Amino acid sequence: MKMISWNVNGLRAVMGKNFMEAFAALDADIFCLQETKLQEGQIEMDLPGYHQYWNYAEKKGYSGTAVFTRREPLSVRLGIGQDAFDHEGRVITLEFPDFFFLTVYTPNSQDGLLRLPYRMEWEDAFLAYIRKLDSEKPVIFCGDLNVAHQEIDLKNPKSNVRNAGFTQEERDKMTALLGNGFVDTFRYFYPEARDQYSWWSYRFHAREKNAGWRIDYFIVSERLKDRLESAGIHQEIFGSDHCPVELNLRPE
Numbered sequence: 001m002k003m004i005s006w007n008v009n010g011l012r013a014v015m016g017k018n019f020m021e022a023f024a025a026l027d028a029d030i031f032c033l034q035e036t037k038l039q040e041g042q043i044e045m046d047l048p049g050y051h052q053y054w055n056y057a058e059k060k061g062y063s064g065t066a067v068f069t070r071r072e073p074l075s076v077r078l079g080i081g082q083d084a085f086d087h088e089g090r091v092i093t094l095e096f097p098d099f100f101f102l103t104v105y106t107p108n109s110q111d112g113l114l115r116l117p118y119r120m121e122w123e124d125a126f127l128a129y130i131r132k133l134d135s136e137k138p139v140i141f142c143g144d145l146n147v148a149h150q151e152i153d154l155k156n157p158k159s160n161v162r163n164a165g166f167t168q169e170e171r172d173k174m175t176a177l178l179g180n181g182f183v184d185t186f187r188y189f190y191p192e193a194r195d196q197y198s199w200w201s202y203r204f205h206a207r208e209k210n211a212g213w214r215i216d217y218f219i220v221s222e223r224l225k226d227r228l229e230s231a232g233i234h235q236e237i238f239g240s241d242h243c244p245v246e247l248n249l250r251p252e
Helices: 011-015 019-026 116-134 168-178 185-189 222-227
Strands: 002-007 030-034 051-055 065-069 075-078 091-095 100-105 139-144 182-184 216-221 228-233 245-249
Touching: 002 019, 002 100, 002 139, 002 216, 011 019, 030 100, 030 139, 051 091, 065 091, 065 100, 091 116, 100 116, 116 139, 116 168, 139 245, 168 182, 182 185, 182 222, 185 216, 185 228, 216 222, 216 228, 216 245, 222 228
Parallel strands: 002 030, 100 139
Antiparallel strands: 002 245, 030 065, 051 065, 075 091, 091 100, 139 216, 182 216, 228 245
């Protein structure tokens, strides 16, 4: 089973570039989007063979997630069931017979770390949510988690120590999450790989120089490790400031 996650930073914008070509070429069984920046009815996606699920932010042109899946889920949930976190369209949960699958767009702590306290509350709430799911059946979640976990996950760690996405607080939350029985699938396959990034600033020719960050992930319950086949980052695909990331899972 092939799974793809892509923060498109505005779906309508990337539709005018190469989205449909990339979608067809990647040929995923489950294809997830973050930062769709849409309201209901603002786009029609013709995706034969796929079930479509959307979670829109109440604020126009902001956040938002989507999942397109060939396999029809048993159930679908929007949000994590907490009012403080469920107005920005950040999570979709699909239940399948053998696992829960989530796409997630983690809140950015913003310039000056203005939203870091909210982000810390979100981290605790999201971990509690996935732990509850994991108590029922294994979990796979993917998306823009807005954190570079280790120094090898960004080009310039020393100059970014107190910047959003690389604060010790955010990194510690990721460490805690993984310590609760979850696996960063890219690092499972490539524990020492460097220069493998999924996001680049639009400034300073960052992508041209590959001065990026790895902030897009596929994370799974540890008991799914035996089903992990491969993971990858599609740095060759443009259209957004992020590129797609991939996970392949063996059948049960």
